Amino acid sequence: MKTNGRAWVYGDDINTDLLAPAAYLKGSMEELASHCLEDLDAAFAASVCEGDVFVAGRNLGIGSSREQAPQALHILGIRAVLAKSFGRIFYRNALNLGIPTFVCPQADRIHKGDRLEVDAGEGVVHNLSTGETLACETLPDHLMDMIRDGGLIPHLKKKLGTQ
Amino acid sequence: MPCNNQNTAEPMSDCVSMTLAEKILARASRRDRVQPGEIVTCDVDLAMMHDSSGPRRLAPKLEELGVDVWDTGKVVLITDHFVGENDSHSVAIQALTRDWAAKRRLRGYHEAQGICHVVLPERGHLRPGMFVVGGDSHSTTGGAFGCLMTGIGATDMAGVLATGNIWMRVPETLRVRLDGALGEGVTAKDVILALCRTIGINGANYMALEYTGSGVSAMTMDERMVLANMAVELGAKCGIVAPDGTTRAWLANVGVDVTDADAWQSDDDAAVASEMVVDAADLGPQVAAPHSPENSAPVDVHAGTAIDQAYVGACTGAKLDDLRMVARVVAGRHAADGVRFFIAPASVRIAEAAEREGIGDTLRAAGATFLPSACGACIGLGAARLAAGEVGISSSSRNFQGRMGDASSRTYLSSPYTVAASALAGRIVDPRDYL
Ligand code: SF4
Numbered sequence: 001m002k003t004n005g006r007a008w009v010y011g012d013d014i015n016t017d018l019l020a021p022a023a024y025l026k027g028s029m030e031e032l033a034s035h036c037l038e039d040l041d042a043a044f045a046a047s048v049c050e051g052d053v054f055v056a057g058r059n060l061g062i063g064s065s066r067e068q069a070p071q072a073l074h075i076l077g078i079r080a081v082l083a084k085s086f087g088r089i090f091y092r093n094a095l096n097l098g099i100p101t102f103v104c105p106q107a108d109r110i111h112k113g114d115r116l117e118v119d120a121g122e123g124v125v126h127n128l129s130t131g132e133t134l135a136c137e138t139l140p141d142h143l144m145d146m147i148r149d150g151g152l153i154p155h156l157k158k159k160l161g162t163q
Numbered sequence: 164m165p166c167n168n169q170n171t172a173e174p175m176s177d178c179v180s181m182t183l184a185e186k187i188l189a190r191a192s193r194r195d196r197v198q199p200g201e202i203v204t205c206d207v208d209l210a211m212m213h214d215s216s217g218p219r220r221l222a223p224k225l226e227e228l229g230v231d232v233w234d235t236g237k238v239v240l241i242t243d244h245f246v247g248e249n250d251s252h253s254v255a256i257q258a259l260t261r262d263w264a265a266k267r268r269l270r271g272y273h274e275a276q277g278i279c280h281v282v283l284p285e286r287g288h289l290r291p292g293m294f295v296v297g298g299d300s301h302s303t304t305g306g307a308f309g310c311l312m313t314g315i316g317a318t319d320m321a322g323v324l325a326t327g328n329i330w331m332r333v334p335e336t337l338r339v340r341l342d343g344a345l346g347e348g349v350t351a352k353d354v355i356l357a358l359c360r361t362i363g364i365n366g367a368n369y370m371a372l373e374y375t376g377s378g379v380s381a382m383t384m385d386e387r388m389v390l391a392n393m394a395v396e397l398g399a400k401c402g403i404v405a406p407d408g409t410t411r412a413w414l415a416n417v418g419v420d421v422t423d424a425d426a427w428q429s430d431d432d433a434a435v436a437s438e439m440v441v442d443a444a445d446l447g448p449q450v451a452a453p454h455s456p457e458n459s460a461p462v463d464v465h466a467g468t469a470i471d472q473a474y475v476g477a478c479t480g481a482k483l484d485d486l487r488m489v490a491r492v493v494a495g496r497h498a499a500d501g502v503r504f505f506i507a508p509a510s511v512r513i514a515e516a517a518e519r520e521g522i523g524d525t526l527r528a529a530g531a532t533f534l535p536s537a538c539g540a541c542i543g544l545g546a547a548r549l550a551a552g553e554v555g556i557s558s559s560s561r562n563f564q565g566r567m568g569d570a571s572s573r574t575y576l577s578s579p580y581t582v583a584a585s586a587l588a589g590r591i592v593d594p595r596d597y598l
Contacts (some may be wrong), residue, residue, distance in 0.1 A: 017564070026253055034353060097318060
């Protein structure tokens, strides 16, 4: 469960209206994703590559319960999310979608464009650009199981025996 | 029952004192007691969702799971986000939502009756002690009725619909005690905006916020709903007010007979993470500047800021008491030239009650335009969406950049009194000068 990609680094209080603007909630997920974060960084959506890592400061994903916020990041190619702290619904939503999502107290040691290897199983981030290793808060076992299964729906499917 | 260890040989660990939130989670997880930090699986008493986060997002997930709703009697579906919109996407979402409810003969389906957090209690779905999840962040509003109600996303909701349960981390409780009486022209909205500043946005992350004290006891249910509603702005899992006579009377009015209110109280000696005491008499009207509810300050700080629009709406700020506040300020007066003044009553029943009380006439005479009872401008939809560079003042709960309109628009948040007075003046003013 390792991902390797470039870091996209933003500050505190990135809210769900910025990640998933309400004006596009009605349409397709692809269109919504293309407007992800546009009021903050117009270049973001078009520049993210598969495997990249989203890094933020405090309170990432505060605001609405809209699951489209982490889903937009996932559609654009983000494969791990790190922040100093999260809005609680965003945190649940991201994990439910199977995105490795970690509280990383030292997130501010990561700079835009750094190459990161996120080891979800171990809960550590290797910053390949600086040589640093940053520890993340470990996830409870039931959430690690869910992440390993790819999110809540595949996890439940397995539990319900409907696979 | 208060816990008294002095006269018994019981060790401390057998002490069963719990906060209200803990009591509800203990019951829902079929345990005698729970402790903050524990992760428990809870039976869900009621699941509420709306047209945006509801069937259109979770139907494919349920299909993938190959199961359907665990108990249709415990599901409430309310359309509000795209009500009043007539573009093809909105029409298709409304149709899909309606069909989904019809196929399951959902008795708790309320179409275009108002905003979910207000319609839910209004239609008698809530009672003290319930554990309720809602597919919307402001689901914390239900806590005003002594429920533990919290917001979840669409995949979590699909899991709840499939299994009837959900995992929860038992929250620490932060008690906010409001002592004394609020002054004239000062409201629950001013209390919560001040808390947004002092606690900080997300400052009560994961916690249960319990509101107590004489200032809360004196509040109407409409006002308590504001405190619970915006608990989520502080990051809280829930905002909760223990039930009392006011709660029972309000619920009796919507056909819910509460006989066990005494069971749903925090024990006097239950441990809380911390207690904040707010002196009601010290508090004046508050205004939160763009782009966060945390940017609140006494109204004087922003007085004089010119506005293009005054909006009374949303689950937070357009209940009957809110409309009464507005009417009290604008009666016999008129909105300033060049200011658009909108009222979107939070529910159809509230709009009807306002007409019966003559509030509708008072507001229209003051130049107000009524909009559908829906989310509307609170999420940047409908006629009151702000254009580029415009400034609005709103009784809603969030003023994040771009939320209520163009990314370059700016929204100030305040009580309905302050929105109304500012509509008259054409700039932000202290409403106490208009009472
Ligand atoms: S009125 Fe606003 S805050 Fe309330 S449910 Fe609708 S969008 Fe959310």
